[in-house]
Amino acid sequence: MPAASLEVSGLTAGYGPTRILEDVSFSIPAGRRVAVLGRNGVGKSTLFATIAGQTRRYGGRIALGGADLTELPGSGRALKGLGYVPQTRAIFKSLTVEENLLVGLKDRPRSGIQDAYDMFPRLFERRRNLGSQLSGGEQQILTTARSILGQPSVLLLDEPLEGLAPVICDELMAAFAALAATGAMTILMIEQRIQAALAFAEDVLILERGQIAWTGTPAQLESEPETVERLLGVAH
Amino acid sequence: MTDLAQSAPASMATTSSRLKRDALAIAIIIAVAAVGFFLFPNNLALLSRIVIMMLIVLSLDLVTGYGGIATLGQAAISGSGAYAAGIAAAHFGIVDPLAMLAVGAAGGALAGLVSSVIILRGHGLAQLVLSIAIVQLAHEAANKASAWTGGSDGLSGIAPSPVFGMFQFDLWARTTFFLAVALLIVVFFLLRLIMRSPFGMLCRAIKEDPVRVRAIGAAVKPTLIKLYVLSGAVAGLGGALHAISTRVVGLDSVSFNLSAEALVMLVLGGTGNLFGAMIGTLVFVWFEDLVSSINPFHWLTMVGVLLVAVVFFAPRGLTGAAEDIYRRLRRDREAGK
Amino acid sequence: MNPVFAVEHLEKHFGGLRVTQDVSLAMGQGDRIALIGPNGAGKTTFVNLVTGQIKPDGGRVLLGGVDVTRLSATQRVRKGLVRTFQVTRLFSEMTPEEHVALALVQREGKSGRLFGTYADMPVVVSETRDILGTLGLLKVSQEKVREIAYGQRRLLEIALAMALRPKVLLLDEPAAGVPHSDTVLIENALAQLPPELAVLMIEHDMDFVFRFSQRVVVLAAGAIIFDGTPREVAADARVREAYLGSYADARSVA
Amino acid sequence: MQTVLSIGTDALAYGMVLFVICIGLSVTMGLMKVVNLAHGAFAMIGGYIASYATRDMGLPYGVAVMAAVVGTIIIAIPLERLLYRRIYGAPQLTQVLMTIGLTFAIIGIANFVFGPTLKTIPLPSELSGPVSIGFRTIAAHKLFVIACGVVVAGGLWFLIERTSFGVRLRASVDDAAMAGALGVRTAAIYAISFAVAVGLAAFGGVVGAELLPIEPYYAMRYMVTFLVVVSVGGAGSIPGALIASLLLGAIETTGRYLMPEMGEFFFYLAVIVIVCIFPRGLLGRAQ
Amino acid sequence: DTIKVGVIGPFSGPFALQGKNFQAGIQAYQALNGDSVGDHKVEIVYRDVPQADPAQSAALAQELVVKEGVQYLAGFYFTPDAMAAAPLLEQANVPMVIFNAATSAIVTKSPYVVRTSFTTWQTSAPMAKVAKAKGIEKVITVVSDYGPGVDAETAFKTTFEGEGGTVVETIRMPLSTNDFSPIMQRVKDSGAQAVFAFLPSGPTTLGFVKSYNENGLKDAGVTLLAPGDLTQESDLPALGDSALGLLTTFHYAVSHDSPENKAFVEAAGKAIGNPAELSFPAVGAFDGMHVIYKMIEATGGKQDAKAAVDAVKGLAWTSPRGPVEIDPETRHITQNIYLREVEKTADGTYINKEIQTFEKQGDPGLAAAK
Ligand SMILES: Nc1ncnc2c1ncn2[C@@H]1O[C@H](COP(=O)(O)OP(=O)(O)OP(=O)(O)O)[C@@H](O)[C@H]1O
Numbered sequence A: 001m002p003a004a005s006l007e008v009s010g011l012t013a014g015y016g017p018t019r020i021l022e023d024v025s026f027s028i029p030a031g032r033r034v035a036v037l038g039r040n041g042v043g044k045s046t047l048f049a050t051i052a053g054q055t056r057r058y059g060g061r062i063a064l065g066g067a068d069l070t071e072l073p074g075s076g077r078a079l080k081g082l083g084y085v086p087q088t089r090a091i092f093k094s095l096t097v098e099e100n101l102l103v104g105l106k107d108r109p110r111s112g113i114q115d116a117y118d119m120f121p122r123l124f125e126r127r128r129n130l131g132s133q134l135s136g137g138e139q140q141i142l143t144t145a146r147s148i149l150g151q152p153s154v155l156l157l158d159e160p161l162e163g164l165a166p167v168i169c170d171e172l173m174a175a176f177a178a179l180a181a182t183g184a185m186t187i188l189m190i191e192q193r194i195q196a197a198l199a200f201a202e203d204v205l206i207l208e209r210g211q212i213a214w215t216g217t218p219a220q221l222e223s224e225p226e227t228v229e230r231l232l233g234v235a236h
Numbered sequence B: 001m002t003d004l005a006q007s008a009p010a011s012m013a014t015t016s017s018r019l020k021r022d023a024l025a026i027a028i029i030i031a032v033a034a035v036g037f038f039l040f041p042n043n044l045a046l047l048s049r050i051v052i053m054m055l056i057v058l059s060l061d062l063v064t065g066y067g068g069i070a071t072l073g074q075a076a077i078s079g080s081g082a083y084a085a086g087i088a089a090a091h092f093g094i095v096d097p098l099a100m101l102a103v104g105a106a107g108g109a110l111a112g113l114v115s116s117v118i119i120l121r122g123h124g125l126a127q128l129v130l131s132i133a134i135v136q137l138a139h140e141a142a143n144k145a146s147a148w149t150g151g152s153d154g155l156s157g158i159a160p161s162p163v164f165g166m167f168q169f170d171l172w173a174r175t176t177f178f179l180a181v182a183l184l185i186v187v188f189f190l191l192r193l194i195m196r197s198p199f200g201m202l203c204r205a206i207k208e209d210p211v212r213v214r215a216i217g218a219a220v221k222p223t224l225i226k227l228y229v230l231s232g233a234v235a236g237l238g239g240a241l242h243a244i245s246t247r248v249v250g251l252d253s254v255s256f257n258l259s260a261e262a263l264v265m266l267v268l269g270g271t272g273n274l275f276g277a278m279i280g281t282l283v284f285v286w287f288e289d290l291v292s293s294i295n296p297f298h299w300l301t302m303v304g305v306l307l308v309a310v311v312f313f314a315p316r317g318l319t320g321a322a323e324d325i326y327r328r329l330r331r332d333r334e335a336g337k
Numbered sequence C: 001m002n003p004v005f006a007v008e009h010l011e012k013h014f015g016g017l018r019v020t021q022d023v024s025l026a027m028g029q030g031d032r033i034a035l036i037g038p039n040g041a042g043k044t045t046f047v048n049l050v051t052g053q054i055k056p057d058g059g060r061v062l063l064g065g066v067d068v069t070r071l072s073a074t075q076r077v078r079k080g081l082v083r084t085f086q087v088t089r090l091f092s093e094m095t096p097e098e099h100v101a102l103a104l105v106q107r108e109g110k111s112g113r114l115f116g117t118y119a120d121m122p123v124v125v126s127e128t129r130d131i132l133g134t135l136g137l138l139k140v141s142q143e144k145v146r147e148i149a150y151g152q153r154r155l156l157e158i159a160l161a162m163a164l165r166p167k168v169l170l171l172d173e174p175a176a177g178v179p180h181s182d183t184v185l186i187e188n189a190l191a192q193l194p195p196e197l198a199v200l201m202i203e204h205d206m207d208f209v210f211r212f213s214q215r216v217v218v219l220a221a222g223a224i225i226f227d228g229t230p231r232e233v234a235a236d237a238r239v240r241e242a243y244l245g246s247y248a249d250a251r252s253v254a
Numbered sequence D: 001m002q003t004v005l006s007i008g009t010d011a012l013a014y015g016m017v018l019f020v021i022c023i024g025l026s027v028t029m030g031l032m033k034v035v036n037l038a039h040g041a042f043a044m045i046g047g048y049i050a051s052y053a054t055r056d057m058g059l060p061y062g063v064a065v066m067a068a069v070v071g072t073i074i075i076a077i078p079l080e081r082l083l084y085r086r087i088y089g090a091p092q093l094t095q096v097l098m099t100i101g102l103t104f105a106i107i108g109i110a111n112f113v114f115g116p117t118l119k120t121i122p123l124p125s126e127l128s129g130p131v132s133i134g135f136r137t138i139a140a141h142k143l144f145v146i147a148c149g150v151v152v153a154g155g156l157w158f159l160i161e162r163t164s165f166g167v168r169l170r171a172s173v174d175d176a177a178m179a180g181a182l183g184v185r186t187a188a189i190y191a192i193s194f195a196v197a198v199g200l201a202a203f204g205g206v207v208g209a210e211l212l213p214i215e216p217y218y219a220m221r222y223m224v225t226f227l228v229v230v231s232v233g234g235a236g237s238i239p240g241a242l243i244a245s246l247l248l249g250a251i252e253t254t255g256r257y258l259m260p261e262m263g264e265f266f267f268y269l270a271v272i273v274i275v276c277i278f279p280r281g282l283l284g285r286a287q
Numbered sequence E: 001d002t003i004k005v006g007v008i009g010p011f012s013g014p015f016a017l018q019g020k021n022f023q024a025g026i027q028a029y030q031a032l033n034g035d036s037v038g039d040h041k042v043e044i045v046y047r048d049v050p051q052a053d054p055a056q057s058a059a060l061a062q063e064l065v066v067k068e069g070v071q072y073l074a075g076f077y078f079t080p081d082a083m084a085a086a087p088l089l090e091q092a093n094v095p096m097v098i099f100n101a102a103t104s105a106i107v108t109k110s111p112y113v114v115r116t117s118f119t120t121w122q123t124s125a126p127m128a129k130v131a132k133a134k135g136i137e138k139v140i141t142v143v144s145d146y147g148p149g150v151d152a153e154t155a156f157k158t159t160f161e162g163e164g165g166t167v168v169e170t171i172r173m174p175l176s177t178n179d180f181s182p183i184m185q186r187v188k189d190s191g192a193q194a195v196f197a198f199l200p201s202g203p204t205t206l207g208f209v210k211s212y213n214e215n216g217l218k219d220a221g222v223t224l225l226a227p228g229d230l231t232q233e234s235d236l237p238a239l240g241d242s243a244l245g246l247l248t249t250f251h252y253a254v255s256h257d258s259p260e261n262k263a264f265v266e267a268a269g270k271a272i273g274n275p276a277e278l279s280f281p282a283v284g285a286f287d288g289m290h291v292i293y294k295m296i297e298a299t300g301g302k303q304d305a306k307a308a309v310d311a312v313k314g315l316a317w318t319s320p321r322g323p324v325e326i327d328p329e330t331r332h333i334t335q336n337i338y339l340r341e342v343e344k345t346a347d348g349t350y351i352n353k354e355i356q357t358f359e360k361q362g363d364p365g366l367a368a369a370k
């Protein structure tokens, strides 16, 4: 599947009776690289989870490449081309690494697994380990590789670099950039390491208390240090 | 440091307020018992059976609800108490009810110790199966040792003397009922104290994560064994009372069925909650008695439907559901303000 | 000076994989060491071996000169060897106050008491408050742990460790999953630890590592490949290649 | 020697009966993480259907087996949608409560509808006679059961360990939300697995009816045995269940031969020993 | 006025069939003899104890006496249930009529206990004589390992050895045995000419008999002898051809040829719904009701347990099973024991055909216990 656009309009959602997101709208053209930033607890993860169909939605619509996803369950959205890597390392603990990857393949033939091994040789070495027998960082790599295998047209990455060694972070960011560059997928990424995120992204979305507070390019953001200070609150 | 003073934590609240709550809880038990006594004076045998069962279910709650060990073998322990008391009376002439209770409690504690050493070796389902194996072995042993236990015919010839030499066990089961309720209150009070002691807190922690408990330097197994011995003493008391009140101890008192029933009652009422254990027992035995006297032939279906319905409407057990309702009411009231 | 803590020739393999290869390390009183290394290098395994969660295939662990290799995890804790977990392991139905009180009661050897409560033990009450206060956890001390924020749980992990008055403290990625803006809280907590305590910390956040440690040990593929000051580490070519990547460049530029 | 071989054959046959009946339960308990105490009830329903089909409708044995499997699945589907769906992922004890309740209800209904007597499933003549296997004669149906056990074990192992269905099922149990996010239709996977487990229960109930006869109390009578076999094997493991069935079958059979009066002791002591050596069951899946 | 009779039995659960037979026997009696004695209407109150459970039995007995005000307690399928209720009788001033529980000692637990069923000793001992008469010298016994099984073993062994035979081996097997092949192997290896077996009626009998055939014992000429529990009529359709020719001794066969039995079977068959489910507990209940009616008659409806029990001591009548009498000393029923053989009738049903009668058998078990 080639990259697709993602449109979100008037999205309001939360957990149980508590609403976290209020009237969020944005639109991303196919093949873009987007960074989603914001202080902790503003609802970044909730936004991704809502797009993936895992929270309670109160209103709004979600469309992927023009197709409406709003009423579909999580699996339906995935089959329409949405990829989602949650912040919690949601590996399947009792499956081996290889089986974890198999689940990510969707309907592709088994041989497709080789893509993941090419990208992360480490996973090939560990392919018979159970998910629960991986190190923290290996789990993180596995979740990302698993979602990429499904060749989503839009990929949502929630803090993919957490717990990774700096050198692996570099490699992973390079891999994402390459995927986006070939026009294979649209990538949205939440990341705490702002520098890394800005280096990667073409567009930036900043959330504040469940709403979109700022949009623009990385260059624009660099030129507005007071926005950075106000919305991201980073001292360094 | 005013901040510290202000947030005087609630759980460090005064001992007296805790005792007040205990008194209230005990008052509730006494009130329910009194209502039962005056409303159903002709049915005290049933009520006694319920109270005795409550002791066994409470003992199960200790290991399952507080210690996190699912077991289908509790009857091995309560049954040991029953046989200990029964054998003491039938073969050794120890017929004073209080002495029989003591023997039963000791027998139960011992059985708890032995079972715990075995059961704690397994994990998850395997642990459940160990408990089943224990109760089946106990059942088989009781069947084999028929010279002592009467085997499948039951151990008869138990003739307890009057309580304190004054209160004869009567046909109306009044003495049994008073004895049972008194025992329940004592046990309940002690268990409440124990469950909020450091030991109780440690047990709750082990239930959630034994690895973490080890990482703060506490020993998991000895604590659970201790819990089991405690539970065994309570179960043994229940078993002994059972022997005293029916004067016969049958193989059913060390059966898988009894263990399973106790577990069902506990889950029905809600685990990890002393009131849950008691309410579950009350509701289950009472319901069973009711439907089985209405239709002795097909009542099992009704009990089945009750259990399914409870899971459907009160998945956390009856006390869990009560808690939810209470919380919702309180939230509504606060929202109203 | 006699080391408070040492491991000698530690070995461990899972099947064919040698995750710990002849690792030796010594720590003196007051040491602040960072243990870094690529993902899957065997850092968490090292902590598990040292604290007794898993058994080594060879080598010794010494605490104050005494061999503790054969002791259980529980016994090692009682001797002052304490860890925190990479993924928090707390009792979700209990409050922070109960957590700390439990650790204190345990340390005082009173966790087997059947009667009374910790609230009746003045020492426990006051020290619980002190520790929670130090870590800024007093305002949530009565909430169930499953309802408190992630960063606060990480702090509580540290609170538990502090309550045990360790001689050696092993921290496994204390800041992982904590937003950058919140690592300050953890750093403050670490700064308040008794100075004589020996601390070893695993962490991938290099800025944090460099601020915290006097000495950095690098583990790769189960073996120690480097041991030196932060400055030396940043300059070492092997460490750059195996671990730091562009971070080293960024830092040298800065 | 003669005797040893003979006992060995009996042990194999008995073990296979246990395996065929228990394997469905191993799937529900180990893979779907549902402690389904009503497993025996589904086996019993299968038995009743087969008995009715052969005795009252005069259908051939093979057809009756099919009817039992399909019929039981049809009965189970609404139960899955209405009841079981609520307890996926619930605490084990809640599952125990509901499934034991369901078992009570099914026993009551079976007793009411079919009466309390035994129901047999007449075997076709090819399966009913004794067959000589050299050193002794053995009932033909026992050989049939052994064959069934081998086929079921192989087929199921392949389905779960080697097909993408099996991988998806195990993934859904580990983390349903994440499996969904990867495009796995978890509800459908669960429903199919449940149907397979129930179908296996019915199949086991029918082919095992010679040793464990069908009557209303069947659902409770053998519950403990089933639970023990599955847990000793390690829930969710096909080879584990097979080994446990054969091992426990052998222990029970030799125990009965050597010291029948100590039969139960033998069996449960063995269970305790096995679990003490393998605290999560013989081939328990890592948690 | 109404006189209530409380009946405790297994009306649900694994033994529901036996409880159903209790009910059928009672209803048959009332259908044939009316539901009143004089102007006292007799009302039955049923209480369920699904499996042996003395505590529940005692509680229900107490409830029946105190709350329901019953003047008679009856039923009791299991020995421990009867034992548990017996101590209440004197204080409650209530007689107890046992419809089934078959351990000899129960009647000694209270002077107010009367039994209209049988004891395991009573039905097992004659089989030893049968074996001897057939020229069998070496027998192996196989019994379920619980009270009645042990009783059967002892009864048979004592009598058979008294007759000069040898019991080469005694096997006790757990109640929960499902696969009997290894047991049959033992029997084969023992070299005995016959096997004496006791299993409680129910599902396991099916496996036992099939195993006996499949393991080639029948073909090898090893005779299977048993008390009638093994071939309870309600199990016969399931046992089918594999039971043909089995020899059992028992106090009652549904096929017993007498006008009393015809009437009984018709009435009880109607009461139970499916006549194929009818078996021995029904006749215990039927005769038990006869005893209770006589007691009511004798006491004129007044509650007087002693008078009631005294009135039936020595009572003799013709039961569906044949002539019977309540032994004045033991209060247990003296009756004929029949040797029966399983036969297929012309219409394809299976019956226990009586082929020999041992007349006026008392309970040898009680004597043996002394
Ligand atoms: N499962 C949940 N149930 C209830 N509330 C939740 C749940 N998950 C998150 N929240 C709340 O929703 C709010 C937004 O959380 P979210 O995880 O989306 O934040 P975030 O921006 O991703 O923060 P972080 O940078 O810490 O990951 C927080 O206040 C959090 O407490």
Ligand SMILES: Nc1ncnc2c1ncn2[C@@H]1O[C@H](COP(=O)(O)OP(=O)(O)OP(=O)(O)O)[C@@H](O)[C@H]1O
Pocket: A126, A129, A133, A134, A135, A136, A137, A138, A163, C014, C017, C019, C037, C038, C039, C040, C041, C042, C043, C044, C045, C046
């Ligand atoms: N039980 C086990 N069986 C087999 N291999 C294991 C097991 N536990 C860990 N491993 C492997 O050992 C290696 C070391 O794991 P460890 O968790 O110690 O890494 P780590 O250095 O802490 O990495 P991270 O920084 O990613 O947390 C990993 O490659 C992991 O896959």
Ligand SMILES: [Mg+2]
Pocket: A044, A045, A046, A087, A158
């Ligand atoms: Mg987040």
Ligand SMILES: [Mg+2]
Pocket: A135, A136, A137, C043, C044, C045, C086
């Ligand atoms: Mg790690």
